[in-house]
Amino acid sequence: MGSRLSWSTDGSGWPNRQASRFVEAAGYRWHVQVLGQGPVALLAHGTGAATHSWRALMPLLAKRFTVVAPDLPGHGFTETPRAHRISLVSMARDLAALCVKLEVKPQLAVGHSAGAAILARMALDGLIAPRLIVSLNGAFLPFDGLAAFVLSPLAKALAFNPLMPWIFARRARDPAAVHRLIVNTGSTIDAQGERLYGRLVASPAHVAAAMQMMANWDLRPLVRDLQKLRCELRLIAAAKDRAVPPDVACRVRELTTNARLEIVPGYGHLMHEEAPQLTAVMIVEAAVASGIIAMQHGMSV
Template identity: 50%
Template sequence: MAVRDERLIWARDGVDWPNRDLSRFIETRGLTWHVQQAGHGPLLLLLHGTGASTHSFRDLIPALARDYSILAVDLPGHGFTDLPPFYRLSLDGMARALDELLRTLAAKPAGVVGHSAGAAIGARLALDRAIRADLLISLNGALLPFRGAPNFLFPAIAKALFLNPLTPRIAARRASPKAVARLIRDTGSHLDERGLDLYCRLMRTPAHIAGALGMMANWKLQGLARELPRLETPIVFVACDGDRAVPPADGATLAGRVPHGRYLEIPSLGHLGHEENPPRFIELIRSEMRHAGGRTA
């Protein structure tokens, strides 16, 4: 059995998935996507980070849907969305695939909220003029390459692991609740039992592990870093001071490089701050969108 066939099954694994009643499956060229849609008004596109899924925004979606239309997606190879070929798990490949999804849905986001690697995808879409949003909100955005040797070694290691068909299966078998809790703590975050259980389910799924590894192996940010100074879309770099996955200083650095960038720091939270304290981020997103002007509410 191929790794891509060892995936989450909606009829089995989606029975109690967060916001299940909002879920749809959309076909585009070569991919079946899991998306969640809700609300009315200006459209907010929610993009999760590497290794996550729509569940990452489980508490934000119902609250934000009171003021906005919401489109949250499982990125390719993540959650309930198909695992594509290796080369399509790059930043450019992800952006092109998402552009096709948005065209299929005739969706025109007024705002993009991207967590971690999701922020890079949002920026890439804006730079390519695939979207014309009023605002990008980067939540602990991973938009800069690793420094020094990790910049070269980490993708190579991830690629080697991805290309070994046994790796995702072995990693899935080792994804015990304790191991997953330790991984989350290493990012500087502390989740409740529900949050840990959802990540545990994802990490026990070989196809999801393969998607995350393939994304990390393909994730080259040098080009994006060079192009960000020509980003015309206003962007808010939100960083949690306890983030151990992405240095908070990256957001401050980037805010000084882009024409319409601002930096906001949130105390006492880690890389998954929007899951640790949803009300704080719901209010932040509403406030930033209110001040963005244009099509926003």
């Protein structure tokens, strides 16, 4: 495998491949999946992931929505922009440019981890106007205390060392290493999911983008602005999440005026992959409560 993932080889057997397309927006080429009919639901994955993370959830939501799910800049099969553009503000702008190119106006926005922060930034900046943002273990807050001083400089040092992505990718080709990474988030996912994550982290370009994203990530302006968020915010937090503990969602609820929090026992950071049916039902229920879609008998998805 080379530095970048190849759609013709690495994309073989990619989940929901029939929904994939490649689109030029914001000056580079995106991989995006579009599936279903109805109000537009924009999905934004977290750092180091890709559209594969929605593999089971996306078809369920597509029964009620037109689901738009891109690989974020530098992730998966989307090209990598210049390093300074892999930041919260720039990724929000570039994702908005993709929405313009696709001629979609999301009424629902669903973000996992860092993806939730991107969607909130887009809404705050007037780049999208959803009626509802659903945060799945959203990473809205900076690290506290010592971690803030240690992890940020470390991320920058790793991101600017051109050898580090290659070293990490080589080590991550061991399935046992990938398994440990996932288990450390508090989640247990299926074998297909682990293989797909392994495919991603074996790509130095994908790893470099994830490292650059962490190095450039500055959540302090977002935290200051959250009180200005006008759309509804549904915070779904998994009780076993080791990456973004539920207390983050509790603190975010206190910072906003239109937030509702649900803590779900038994799952970790990748809850939407562990329990896609439950996650879909929770999203649909929130969308019904927000008036985006009408209630159906049994809240089926």
